Amino acid sequence: MRQVIQVTSNNRLFGILVPIISVLLGLIVGAIIMVISGHNPIEGYIALWNGAFYDAFTIGETIRRITPLILTGLAIAFAFRTGLFNIGAEGQVIVGWLAAVWIGLVVDAPMIIHLPLAVLAGALAGGLWGFIPGLLKAKLGVHEVIVTIMMNYIAMFVSNEIVRSVLTDHNTSTEKIAATASLGSEWLQALTFYSRLHYGILIALFAAVVMWFIIDRTTVGYELKAVGFNRHASKYAGMNVSKNIILSMVISGAFAGLAGVMEGLGTYGNVSVISGFTNLGFDGIAVALLGANNPLGVILAAILFGVLKEGAGEMPSAGVPTELVDIIIAIIIFFVASSYIIRWALTRFKKEGK
Amino acid sequence: MEYVIEMLNIRKEFPGIVANDNITVQLKKGEIHALLGENGAGKSTLMNVLFGLYQPEAGEIRVKGEKVNITNPNIANDLGIGMVHQHFMLVEPFTVTQNIILGSEPKGAFGSINIKKAEKEIQEISDRYGLKVDPTAKISEISVGMQQRVEILKTLYRGAEVLIFDEPTAVLTPQEIHELMDIMRSLVREGKSIILITHKLKEIMEVCDRCTVIRKGQGIGTVEVKDSNPDELASLMVGREVNFKTEKKPANPKEVVLHIENLFVQDARKVDLVKGLNLDVRAGEIVGIAGVDGNGQSELIEAITGLTKSRSGKITLKEKNITNMSPRNVTKSGLGHIPQDRHKYGLVLDYPIGANMVLQTYYQKPYSKVSVLNYKEIYDKAKELIKEYDVRTPSEFTPARALSGGNQQKAIIGREIDRSPELLIAAQPTRGLDVGAIEFIHSKLIEERDKGRAVLLVSFELDEIMNVSDRIAVMFDGKIVANVKPEETNEQELGLLMAGSTINEAGDSSDVK
Numbered sequence: 001m002r003q004v005i006q007v008t009s010n011n012r013l014f015g016i017l018v019p020i021i022s023v024l025l026g027l028i029v030g031a032i033i034m035v036i037s038g039h040n041p042i043e044g045y046i047a048l049w050n051g052a053f054y055d056a057f058t059i060g061e062t063i064r065r066i067t068p069l070i071l072t073g074l075a076i077a078f079a080f081r082t083g084l085f086n087i088g089a090e091g092q093v094i095v096g097w098l099a100a101v102w103i104g105l106v107v108d109a110p111m112i113i114h115l116p117l118a119v120l121a122g123a124l125a126g127g128l129w130g131f132i133p134g135l136l137k138a139k140l141g142v143h144e145v146i147v148t149i150m151m152n153y154i155a156m157f158v159s160n161e162i163v164r165s166v167l168t169d170h171n172t173s174t175e176k177i178a179a180t181a182s183l184g185s186e187w188l189q190a191l192t193f194y195s196r197l198h199y200g201i202l203i204a205l206f207a208a209v210v211m212w213f214i215i216d217r218t219t220v221g222y223e224l225k226a227v228g229f230n231r232h233a234s235k236y237a238g239m240n241v242s243k244n245i246i247l248s249m250v251i252s253g254a255f256a257g258l259a260g261v262m263e264g265l266g267t268y269g270n271v272s273v274i275s276g277f278t279n280l281g282f283d284g285i286a287v288a289l290l291g292a293n294n295p296l297g298v299i300l301a302a303i304l305f306g307v308l309k310e311g312a313g314e315m316p317s318a319g320v321p322t323e324l325v326d327i328i329i330a331i332i333i334f335f336v337a338s339s340y341i342i343r344w345a346l347t348r349f350k351k352e353g354k
Numbered sequence: 355m356e357y358v359i360e361m362l363n364i365r366k367e368f369p370g371i372v373a374n375d376n377i378t379v380q381l382k383k384g385e386i387h388a389l390l391g392e393n394g395a396g397k398s399t400l401m402n403v404l405f406g407l408y409q410p411e412a413g414e415i416r417v418k419g420e421k422v423n424i425t426n427p428n429i430a431n432d433l434g435i436g437m438v439h440q441h442f443m444l445v446e447p448f449t450v451t452q453n454i455i456l457g458s459e460p461k462g463a464f465g466s467i468n469i470k471k472a473e474k475e476i477q478e479i480s481d482r483y484g485l486k487v488d489p490t491a492k493i494s495e496i497s498v499g500m501q502q503r504v505e506i507l508k509t510l511y512r513g514a515e516v517l518i519f520d521e522p523t524a525v526l527t528p529q530e531i532h533e534l535m536d537i538m539r540s541l542v543r544e545g546k547s548i549i550l551i552t553h554k555l556k557e558i559m560e561v562c563d564r565c566t567v568i569r570k571g572q573g574i575g576t577v578e579v580k581d582s583n584p585d586e587l588a589s590l591m592v593g594r595e596v597n598f599k600t601e602k603k604p605a606n607p608k609e610v611v612l613h614i615e616n617l618f619v620q621d622a623r624k625v626d627l628v629k630g631l632n633l634d635v636r637a638g639e640i641v642g643i644a645g646v647d648g649n650g651q652s653e654l655i656e657a658i659t660g661l662t663k664s665r666s667g668k669i670t671l672k673e674k675n676i677t678n679m680s681p682r683n684v685t686k687s688g689l690g691h692i693p694q695d696r697h698k699y700g701l702v703l704d705y706p707i708g709a710n711m712v713l714q715t716y717y718q719k720p721y722s723k724v725s726v727l728n729y730k731e732i733y734d735k736a737k738e739l740i741k742e743y744d745v746r747t748p749s750e751f752t753p754a755r756a757l758s759g760g761n762q763q764k765a766i767i768g769r770e771i772d773r774s775p776e777l778l779i780a781a782q783p784t785r786g787l788d789v790g791a792i793e794f795i796h797s798k799l800i801e802e803r804d805k806g807r808a809v810l811l812v813s814f815e816l817d818e819i820m821n822v823s824d825r826i827a828v829m830f831d832g833k834i835v836a837n838v839k840p841e842e843t844n845e846q847e848l849g850l851l852m853a854g855s856t857i858n859e860a861g862d863s864s865d866v867k
Binding site: 141202218219220221222225226228232234235236237238239292 | 659661671680693699700701705709726735
């Protein structure tokens with residue numbers, strides 16, 4: 001019995017240590033690559049730091065970049081906690097973005113109605129984009145990974161077509177949304193030397209609280225997790241398995257849709273024809289993985305990735321290509337995903353320490 | 355006398371626990387040697403030491419008198435030790451032959467696999483030991499009993515002289531158990547030696563020559579089976595006197611609680627497996643359903659509990675029609691269900707055992723209010739049930755997965771009985787459990803009966819049916835073919851009824867014997 005207790009407390013410790021060690025290893029390997037390719041790693045990392053934290057403006061831009069990453073991270077984490085793999089966050093971001101801007105363009109209403117309506121529209125669109133794979137999985141057993149990947153392409157091309165043919169007359173970008181639907185804040189912009197920082201960060205942080213509450217505190221979360229762990233036992237216990245699979249995908253999609261809202265109503269204020277994915281959804285997978293599918297972990301991981309991605313822009317000033325940051329991120333993910341190696345090493349050290 | 359395998363004073367520790375403490379097992383050539391102990395006594399650990407999966411902290415292993423150091427299973431294989439695992443390690447879409455040669459494929463020209471040669475060899479081995487395995491059959495298409503024989507063949511093909519069987523009968527039907535016993539006898543006749551890990555005394559009495567008993571990691575000793583008896587073995591294993599005959603007062607049946615009329619249920623392939631079944635269970639009685647696995651028992655239970663829709667017929671619970679109701683509504687109507695497969699249906703293994711205690715009631719007060727869970731109430735309830743039903747767990751927050759099978763089952767039984775159901779369905783409630791847990795569970799079922807509840811027991815163990823039931827309904831080919839009283843029948847008669855004989859035929863032939 002004592003063995004069991006030890007294992008569980010060890011697991012919690014490992015859960016925290018593995019991401020931290022992975023991040024450190026990622027940075028170390030990044031430094032080694034810089035040395036090999038003839039750059040000074042200290043200068044490189046100083047440039048990275050400055051790129052993210054040099055002044056109020058860069059800090060504002062860093063927070064702006066973190067905001068949608070929190071939401072896509074939550075989307076993936078939520079699905080994961082309930083036994084589903086939502087690769088479709090990317091598409092859900094795109095439809096959320098489109099829907100929010102659409103409402104922002106065509107509706108004429110005071111802010112107190114217009115803004116919440118636009119935000120809600122984005123979340124609902126993302127939810128709908130999650131509903132379809134959820135329904136197919138629940139009723140026909142089609143694997144959600146396949147369907148969500150396909151849904152990403154559908155989202156991208158449908159969105160492009162609507163921008164070109166419905167929202168504009170063959171332009172590549174829509175007009176800016178009405179000020180009554182904008183998340184932008186003059187106050188925050190003034191504070192950060194006119195960065196694109198907007199109120200969305202509050203929505204993102206609130207969404208993390210919502211996820212924690214649903215998953216850990218409600219009967220809905222109890223059912224969703226039970227269905228994810230063991231469908232048969234859930235059915236035996238009287239839960240509606242199909243309903244729970246669909247609901248999980250809808251909630252996950254709504255989080256991702258909100259990430260699109262951040263871009264549409266906050267950062268850009270319009271929607272454009274895109275030639276490739278935004279990658280917010282795919283980065284969300286990495287954020288969820290590093291954050292161990294825990295809302296607080298997701299926030300921390302999103303901060304790390306946001307900082308790395310924003311800071312990367314400054315690295316060429318030290319002669320280091322920005323792609324290096326992608327390498328560092330990839331290495332961090334590699335070590336988290338292969339956390340078995342780190343666990344093994346930690347256990348080894350512990351044994352020898354005895 | 356020369357021993358083929360000797361494990362002398364083996365000690366194996368895990369962090370904070372001594373799994374094996376000074377255990378000695380000596381296996382003679384050509385004998386069937388039982389390794390007896392309760393769940394968690396350390397039998398499997400000991401065999402994993404022999405098989406090279408664990409390294410012992412102290413003690414030595416000798417093969418044919420020579421000291422050996424088995425550091426991995428390949429060495430064990432080379433020494434002629436083979437293991438037939440409880441959970442089969444077979445590739446389902448492969449054929450029998452493909453599975454058996456996996457890892458040691460006979461190479462033909464240019465590195466191709468000579469499958470014909472392997473098939474022939476396997477056929478020969480199968481014939482020699484009477485295994486009756488078809489080398490070309492696919493694993494997914496053969497029965498569980500046959501799959502086990504493939505595992506046996508696999509060890510023989512690799513030249514095993516010593517076979518370790520890890521609780522081989524847990525997954526088998528009574529007939530298959532019988533056939534397995536014959537196979538084991540023919541194996542030793544051909545000069546093989548067998549270690550049988552088990553906690554079933556009947557099997558030991560039937561086939562084993564000697565028996566080594568382990569209790570709580572300690573080697574208790576080795577006895578000659580022919581000089582011993584089940585009572586002695588049981589008390590050696592448990593460390594106290596064990597009551598085999600379940601004590602109970604005569605039943606006092608009252609009104610009908612469960613009434614089933616002309617029920618038809620199909621399986622996933624749309625084949626009728628329950629075919630016009632009629633059954634009544636009254637308050638204050640335990641009705642045992644005896645039958646060979648696959649005669650529609652699982653489908654019957656699934657139809658009553660709402661897990662499967664019935665094709666036609668009528669099921670009432672306390673005169674309320676529950677035919678084709680959802681599982682939740684059936685549960686609300688007063689059903690407790692101890693499911694046949696506790697891992698698949700009974701528990702969410704990744705949830706704490708405490709959270710599993712409210713699996714059907716989490717949405718009700720006081721466990722939640724307006725959809726917000728009240729963890730204090732949930733875990734208080736869990737603590738109460740854990741204490742009352744003697745569920746041994748480090749805490750109510752421990753994942754259900756970490757508990758032993760017996761304790762998982764006690765938790766399920768506690769949860770189901772605690773709702774005070776009008777009807778309690780117990781499907782194979784003691785499957786894979788040791789004597790102590792079986793005793794406890796039987797006494798709980800009888801307690802429920804005495805409280806005036808209706809209990810429906812489904813079991814493939816005739817002992818259990820005979821011991822616990824007040825009335826036995828024999829199920830064959832989707833119907834109840836006979837209703838008998840346990841005190842007016844015997845295992846022979848039941849066996850014949852289960853095989854489809856009518857009550858007259860069965861009565862006649864058991865009179866003759």
